[in-house]
Amino acid sequence: MSEIRYIAIEGVIGAGKTSLAQKLAERIKAKCILEEFETNPFLEKFYDDRKRYAFQTQMFFLVNRYKQQQQLDQGDLFTNYIVSDYIFEKDKIFAYLNLSGEELKLYESLFPLLEKDLRKPDLVVFLQSNRDRLMYNVKKRGRKIERNLTRSYIADLMEAYNNFFFKYNNTPLLIVNTTDIDFVNRKKDFEELYSQIFREDRGFIEYFNPEPRS
Numbered sequence: 001m002s003e004i005r006y007i008a009i010e011g012v013i014g015a016g017k018t019s020l021a022q023k024l025a026e027r028i029k030a031k032c033i034l035e036e037f038e039t040n041p042f043l044e045k046f047y048d049d050r051k052r053y054a055f056q057t058q059m060f061f062l063v064n065r066y067k068q069q070q071q072l073d074q075g076d077l078f079t080n081y082i083v084s085d086y087i088f089e090k091d092k093i094f095a096y097l098n099l100s101g102e103e104l105k106l107y108e109s110l111f112p113l114l115e116k117d118l119r120k121p122d123l124v125v126f127l128q129s130n131r132d133r134l135m136y137n138v139k140k141r142g143r144k145i146e147r148n149l150t151r152s153y154i155a156d157l158m159e160a161y162n163n164f165f166f167k168y169n170n171t172p173l174l175i176v177n178t179t180d181i182d183f184v185n186r187k188k189d190f191e192e193l194y195s196q197i198f199r200e201d202r203g204f205i206e207y208f209n210p211e212p213r214s
Contacts (some may be wrong), residue, residue, distance in 0.1 A: 004081075007123050009024075025081075040061060097160045
């Protein structure tokens, strides 16, 4: 555990990133960095009309995520650990899914300039799930901003995330199948996942497929 100071949780919308980040942060008394999606004034419009509002939505997220990530290097005397519910590189997943043409070229010219000086996590935990479970989680939490989120968009995101992490090798990576577990409401599920995250013998890239609970 002493070698893991900065953990980032990733996954498609509804995978449980924020919930896991908050539980981990509470457990290890870490500084918790949560993505500020609700401050994006274009996001709700984007879910209504992806093509029209993709560029505004993407650029707002890019700048906002960069500003937030810069704060990671500002030391906190009261915390030894950091847990975040996203990685800065995830911005590219959405950019390549939603932008094209000159807008994508502009994005590609900006992203490397912002990325180069940012701190990388000691471990990324990628939460995978099937589409039905993701849609269930999204519907259950009932965010107004996500009311027009479609199954087809979730499917596109799943494919984009899987492709991204299939090639990912920038940091140690733990891929977790969360389809049949509930680490929010079942203590045993959380403890099992916690043990996997802080395993001393974990390899650089590993896959954790817990058995379903009855």
